[in-house]
Amino acid sequence: MRLSATLFTPKQPVKAAVMIGPATGIKRQFYSAFATYLSEQGFGVITFDNRGIGGSVYGSVKQSDASLVTWGEQDMPAVLETLKIHFPNVPYFLVGHSAGGQLLGLMYNVHDLTAFCNFGSSSGSLRNMRKSYLLKAHFFMNFYIPVSNLLFGHTKSQWVGMGEPLPKKVARQWQKWCNGKGYVKTGFGSDINQHHYDTIQIPSKWLLANDDDIANIHNVHDMISVFPNMEAQVEELDPQAHNVKEIGHMKFFSRKCQHLWPKVTDYFNQYV
Template identity: 65%
Template sequence: MIAPATGIKRQFYANFANYLANNGYGVITFDNRGIGGSSIGPVTQNSASLQRWGEKDMPAVLDCLQQEFPQTKYHLVGHSAGGQLIGLMHNAMAISSMFNFACSSGQLTNMKLSYLIQAHFFMNFFIPLSNAMFGHTKSQWLGMGEPLPKSVAKQWQQWCNGQGYVKTAFGKTVHQHCYNELTLPSLWVCGG
């Protein structure tokens, strides 16, 4: 299961998915709701959120993978949010291992100074302004993937400004998760 980064379409992962498939792996890529092929209607009317991606989209994709390839081991390759949201999946315990790349804590205060200014501009100026002016975030203008539904971008901004990314929403909007129970082998690769 190749889980995408925020605003990144499944086509971005096509070459990697084809490589895995040609080497005997069953592979599934997907667009989260509100992105690419999973976008229904105008982006301004889409109620998707990061939380829904983790609670609804990712579990549904894993269910499809399990139906297509029953009685085997399942592995998650997560890119950024695609790895960060695993603990919101009600069926995450079915995943045997996880490999995440460019999947940091998301917290702005943990970022290097060289990237921190850009990240603050995007999160705390561009997202609110774009949401107010257009009803969604025109992230494509800054090379940050596809246009983002308003609630995705707003939640991304809140989590990156909070303490512990998804943990920021614990007890507020996130009432069930399995982050504390996950013990699967994992490898995290982040560029410098």
């Protein structure tokens, strides 16, 4: 399996390297502006499409056997190894967006990371959703996903503004895990036979926006609880306090929020 990826190489000497773990169904191009900023700060960067998404679709999405587990166990480790080849002998960091930060405990080489910084990464647990968003979340997870999988052999997420079309196993696990506690923890002993969440001790920063309907503060702490031995800083961002209309679950990586990006680089610079 070949994954589509893009390297961003700094003009100055590389002080560290970063892999950007994408959210579920989000193509790597979405992170290009942010990756360019990181490279301008002296970080080598790699963005990528998980199997079954964007440039990493071979044949039709309907035929893809990708799952959230294969993203974490196979795709993300392969990307980190590629990053190490292109930028050897420097500290390595992960910026995880939503699923990109949830799945790192499945990486066999996660201990090669010096630190990580997540945005919008949480358990996505439906039980912690705001009432105003709960009906929409239940509709997508518990009606739209199974019906779309049944009718089309995959989930047409693009029809409801939820990113790229999703392989059916990805969507099915997403549904299962968001209906439980601790997201990926729901799969321990069934979907997941081996993981590294309980041995991760590297420093981490968890950014969230207070207008994010999915990664609210309760769900962020629910996700952090899956890492029992990890050092975690949590910072909640208020759009009004940062002079933007909204941040939500996606807009942190848009140019409108580029004045927030030093929150990531300042954190990583402590460990360079």
